[in-house]
Amino acid sequence: MSKALLYDSTICIGCKQCEQACAGQNKLPYDDTIAAEEHQSAHKLTCILTRGDKFMRRLCMNCKEPSCASVCPVGALQKTALGPVTYDPSKCMGCRYCMVACPFSVPKYEWDKLFPKVQKCTMCPDRLAQGKQTACAEICPTGATKFGERDDLIAEAQQRIRDNPGKYVDHVYGLNEVGGTSVLLLSAVPFETFGYRTDVSKDPMPMLTYQVLSKIPEFIPLGGMVLGGIWWITHRREEVALAESKPAAAKKNGRKP
Amino acid sequence: MSVSKTPAAPIRFTFWKLVFFFLMAAGLYATFVRFTRGLGASTHLSDQFPWGIWISFDVLCGVMLAAGGFTLTAAVHILNIKRMHSIIRPTILTAFLGYLLVCVALMYDLGRPYNIWHPLIMRNPHSVMFEVAYCVMLYTTVLALEFSPIVLERFNLQKPLKVVRAILIPLVICGVILSTLHQSSLGTLYLIVPEKLHPFWYTPLLPVFFFLSAIAVGLAMTIFESSLSSRHFGLQLELPVLQELGRVLVVVLGIYAILRLEDLWNRGALSLTVSPGHEMYLFWLEIALGIAFPLILLLQPRVRSNPDGLYLAAVLVVLGFITNRMNVSITGFEGSTGVRYFPKWTELAVTGMIIAGGFALFGLAVQYLPIFPREHLLEPAVADADRTVPKMLQVVENAGD
Numbered sequence: 317m318s319k320a321l322l323y324d325s326t327i328c329i330g331c332k333q334c335e336q337a338c339a340g341q342n343k344l345p346y347d348d349t350i351a352a353e354e355h356q357s358a359h360k361l362t363c364i365l366t367r368g369d370k371f372m373r374r375l376c377m378n379c380k381e382p383s384c385a386s387v388c389p390v391g392a393l394q395k396t397a398l399g400p401v402t403y404d405p406s407k408c409m410g411c412r413y414c415m416v417a418c419p420f421s422v423p424k425y426e427w428d429k430l431f432p433k434v435q436k437c438t439m440c441p442d443r444l445a446q447g448k449q450t451a452c453a454e455i456c457p458t459g460a461t462k463f464g465e466r467d468d469l470i471a472e473a474q475q476r477i478r479d480n481p482g483k484y485v486d487h488v489y490g491l492n493e494v495g496g497t498s499v500l501l502l503s504a505v506p507f508e509t510f511g512y513r514t515d516v517s518k519d520p521m522p523m524l525t526y527q528v529l530s531k532i533p534e535f536i537p538l539g540g541m542v543l544g545g546i547w548w549i550t551h552r553r554e555e556v557a558l559a560e561s562k563p564a565a566a567k568k569n570g571r572k573p
Numbered sequence: 574m575s576v577s578k579t580p581a582a583p584i585r586f587t588f589w590k591l592v593f594f595f596l597m598a599a600g601l602y603a604t605f606v607r608f609t610r611g612l613g614a615s616t617h618l619s620d621q622f623p624w625g626i627w628i629s630f631d632v633l634c635g636v637m638l639a640a641g642g643f644t645l646t647a648a649v650h651i652l653n654i655k656r657m658h659s660i661i662r663p664t665i666l667t668a669f670l671g672y673l674l675v676c677v678a679l680m681y682d683l684g685r686p687y688n689i690w691h692p693l694i695m696r697n698p699h700s701v702m703f704e705v706a707y708c709v710m711l712y713t714t715v716l717a718l719e720f721s722p723i724v725l726e727r728f729n730l731q732k733p734l735k736v737v738r739a740i741l742i743p744l745v746i747c748g749v750i751l752s753t754l755h756q757s758s759l760g761t762l763y764l765i766v767p768e769k770l771h772p773f774w775y776t777p778l779l780p781v782f783f784f785l786s787a788i789a790v791g792l793a794m795t796i797f798e799s800s801l802s803s804r805h806f807g808l809q810l811e812l813p814v815l816q817e818l819g820r821v822l823v824v825v826l827g828i829y830a831i832l833r834l835e836d837l838w839n840r841g842a843l844s845l846t847v848s849p850g851h852e853m854y855l856f857w858l859e860i861a862l863g864i865a866f867p868l869i870l871l872l873q874p875r876v877r878s879n880p881d882g883l884y885l886a887a888v889l890v891v892l893g894f895i896t897n898r899m900n901v902s903i904t905g906f907e908g909s910t911g912v913r914y915f916p917k918w919t920e921l922a923v924t925g926m927i928i929a930g931g932f933a934l935f936g937l938a939v940q941y942l943p944i945f946p947r948e949h950l951l952e953p954a955v956a957d958a959d960r961t962v963p964k965m966l967q968v969v970e971n972a973g974d
Contacts (some may be wrong), residue, residue, distance in 0.1 A: 388704035410684020415623035427613030550653035
């Protein structure tokens with residue numbers, strides 16, 4: 317079954333322990349300066365955004381049908397059955413199409429390194445494989461970030477909205493966005509406040525390119541046939557014209573002028 | 574062929590030589606910065622703007638500018654338009670150099686260039702980039718083979734020459750198919766970002782537009798390159814052939830213009846074309862340079878029959894569609910990312926060096942290889958090669974280039 321994270325921004329107290337735990341898990345530096353940065357980067361895979369007394373978390377949505385994995389020419393990015401979208405730097409050739417394609421602009425790049433890696437939250441695939449929850453969910457003191465089965469978390473999120481009329485925006489972000497994501501968000505204020513686009517497609521993005529790409533195998537033999545056919549006709553015409561201009565030669569070939 | 578055949582050449586050549594050495598020196602220093610300090614130090618790329626001019630110009634435009642290769646080989650070998658035979662060698666040379674330079678540029682842009690061969694064994698058939706990688710790789714091979722007779726002829730290697738000529742037609746067909754695929758796929762690349770790309774440029778028809786404009790630019794580049802060669806190398810201009818290309822160009826541009834208009838209309842984006850802003854100006858620049866002015870010029874027989882008029886129209890088409898590719902890959906993203914991108918000097922220096930390298934290699938090839946028909950002592954009057962020549966001989970003559 318597919319695992320997921322539910323982040324309920326109304327429970328979050330903005331302690332940023334998830335940020336710290338994430339940095340530790342991914343062997344990235346963490347100090348007060350980094351804690352103050354309110355954007356994802358190659359050294360900060362998740363961040364807590366603050367708008368007045370409201371918080372919101374940003375991290376890789378680990379989409380069910382991720383654009384990044386679909387566009388990666390070498391399959392360095394993969395969607396795993398457990399939920400995480402993982403990254404294998406040894407395969408990556410650094411084309412950065414994943415960064416262009418991601419509808420949430422999540423993948424970040426180590427621009428200052430000579431041979432950079434793509435950096436993004438990969439939903440702690442090693443921990444999940446051991447049956448543990450993600451580092452951020454484990455450390456969260458209030459349960460704002462909750463780990464579990466995706467279906468269970470969706471049911472719980474919808475229950476929370478029903479049980480607390482007026483408390484939440486009536487929307488579980490990630491339920492249908494780009495075909496569904498493995499990170500689900502609840503918020504008291506519109507998601508746009510924190511830069512989450514609600515106008516993204518409800519259908520998986522990879523179909524946009526695949527519906528074109530998938531026609532290629534049919535196109536190749538057809539194209540070859542058409543071009544070959546044109547070649548045949550245009551050159552046959554020439555042969556005939558040649559034969560007609562030389563009746564003797566045509567006779568020898570058994571052709572009537 | 575020596576440059577000194579035209580009287581004015583020595584002065585011009587010295588000036589361009591200086592430009593060339595300046596561009597090479599700047600480019601080499603930029604190369605040093607790129608490969609010792611990384612992309613961060615050598616570019617203005619950022620997490621918001623991961624693709625810059627090395628993709629926009631060197632790759633997208635580079636592939637587009639090399640489209641004359643498949644357009645002309647299809648016209649000559651598949652459609653059997655013999656008149657165009659005389660300009661096919663320089664066109665193939667342009668295309669071959671273009672693709673080689675695209676590959677060079679990719680080595681700068683890729684974060685881990687030593688893994689460039691990975692698509693060979695790590696396949697992801699769902700990725701447009703994978704398809705582009707394969708097509709570019711295969712088509713560069715095809716171009717190398719289409720180009721090889723010129724080199725083989727030069728060194729009089731008859732056996733391999735025979736082999737290449739025997740497989741020429743299948744080779745040309747492969748080349749046309751591969752080009753169709755990846756020219757359009759460079760547009761398909763952007764189909765996955767409907768929310769990020771400005772509605773001027775995001776359309777499900779992107780692959781069609783990229784393909785059609787590649788044909789237009791392929792024709793324009795052939796006119797451009799023939800005109801330039803005739804001036805620079807003191808060759809006789811193949812004016813009737815270029816005029817014919819000009820007429821085809823009118824038709825292709827017309828189809829493109831109609832489709833573009835219909836597409837904007839269908840998507841309800843037509844009203845945006847009059848809402849002032851950064852995007853609108855660059856959109857109109859693209860339309861004016863690439864479509865409107867060239868069509869106005871080329872629709873007049875007076876302009877079409879004038880070498881300078883043709884040359885001007887071709888240059889406009891090339892500039893217009895360069896603007897188009899830059900718009901799709903840079904301007905179109907500035908709105909959604911909220912970031913303006915302008916290349917760093919090192920990015921410009923590398924691009925400048927690559928362009929200069931292209932011109933220099935073209936010049937060298939013309940000097941040392943039988944590129945222009947005048948050089949062909951074995952093939953007199955190729956331009957008039959018609960039904961009076963026995964068929965067998967003709968096939969051999971037309972083969973391989």
